[in-house]
Amino acid sequence: MAHQPVTIFHRFEIIDGVKIFYREAGPSDGPVVLLLHGFPTSSHMFRNLIPLLADGYRVIAPDYPGYGNSDAPAAATFRYSFAHVTEIVEALLSRIGARRYAMYVMDYGAPIGYRLAIRHPERVSALIVQNGNAYVEGLLDFWDPIKAYWAENTPERRAALARLVTLEMTIFQYTDGVSDVSRISPDNWIIDQALLDRPGNQDIQLDMLHDYGTNVPLYPDFQAFFRTYRPPTLIVWGKNDKIFPEAGAHPYLRDLPEAEVHILDTGHFALEDKLDVMAPLIRDFLDREVAS
Numbered sequence: 001m002a003h004q005p006v007t008i009f010h011r012f013e014i015i016d017g018v019k020i021f022y023r024e025a026g027p028s029d030g031p032v033v034l035l036l037h038g039f040p041t042s043s044h045m046f047r048n049l050i051p052l053l054a055d056g057y058r059v060i061a062p063d064y065p066g067y068g069n070s071d072a073p074a075a076a077t078f079r080y081s082f083a084h085v086t087e088i089v090e091a092l093l094s095r096i097g098a099r100r101y102a103m104y105v106m107d108y109g110a111p112i113g114y115r116l117a118i119r120h121p122e123r124v125s126a127l128i129v130q131n132g133n134a135y136v137e138g139l140l141d142f143w144d145p146i147k148a149y150w151a152e153n154t155p156e157r158r159a160a161l162a163r164l165v166t167l168e169m170t171i172f173q174y175t176d177g178v179s180d181v182s183r184i185s186p187d188n189w190i191i192d193q194a195l196l197d198r199p200g201n202q203d204i205q206l207d208m209l210h211d212y213g214t215n216v217p218l219y220p221d222f223q224a225f226f227r228t229y230r231p232p233t234l235i236v237w238g239k240n241d242k243i244f245p246e247a248g249a250h251p252y253l254r255d256l257p258e259a260e261v262h263i264l265d266t267g268h269f270a271l272e273d274k275l276d277v278m279a280p281l282i283r284d285f286l287d288r289e290v291a292s
Contacts, residue, residue: 006026009025018071018078020088022092024096026056032059032102033104034098035061036106036108037107038106039208042068044068045271048271049275060098064085072198075200075207080204082212083115086112103116107132111215113132114134118224130235130271134223134251135251137251138251145160146209149209162206165202167189170193177240177266177267185272223255236281237261238266238268238269241268241270
């Protein structure tokens with residue numbers, strides 16, 4: 001029997017005067033799966049996963065302010081911080097009635113998701129962690145110039161990181177560590193880079209990179225949430241990622257010893273390369289831990 005096609009809705013809500021875009025699919029009364037994207041992409045990174053979950057789950061994938069199809073107010077007039085983005089995501093979820101959710105967190109989505117979790121731990125039904133850090137062991141060589149920027153917010157330190165928003169770096173994030181690059185659609189970096197190249201967006205990204213440093217002091221709080229609430233957790237991690245390397249995956253087991261861990265032979269944006277491996281793992285996990 002052929003599978004019923006899934007309709008994905010592309011919606012907007014105005015939150016604190018900012019138009020926030022989100023993708024939504026699945027039954028309105030189904031268990032919620034919240035997909036939180038990384039840098040420098042958007043909910044676009046979940047476009048292939050959403051249809052594979054939406055027959056049984058209400059899947060919600062927002063774009064943060066400054067990313068994807070959400071508004072990108074000028075950095076001079078809008079506070080681009082992980083705390084503020086978390087507040088906006090929380091307000092969006094409240095607006096659309098998502099009161100409990102399993103979270104898929106990746107890259108920037110990890111501290112945003114974990115900030116949500118420590119604010120409202122009772123709302124988190126499960127965690128899916130994909131190259132998203134919560135331990136200092138995961139901040140290795142790639143982060144050295146960024147750590148210098150956290151310590152000394154000078155024009156020179158900031159300018160040194162402008163390379164992180166170039167086309168070369170965007171392509172690198174998608175292709176490095178991938179054995180067969182033909183599995184990766186060039187649409188990814190074409191779309192991401194077009195958005196990065198919008199007037200003023202470089203300042204948005206450099207502000208967010210600086211503010212990432214505010215997440216590190218919260219790592220003990222994130223870890224305390226893991227230990228105290230023990231949410232069912234699936235870790236699917238691209239081991240060749242130089243940004244969030246495999247060293248950041250294993251410390252989760254200190255606080256979540258029952259977590260299921262799958263280390264995959266791929267890079268940063270693992271879904272682009274290993275959807276055929278990851279989607280069955282994710283679906284099986286959700287069906288066991290969330291749907292039942």
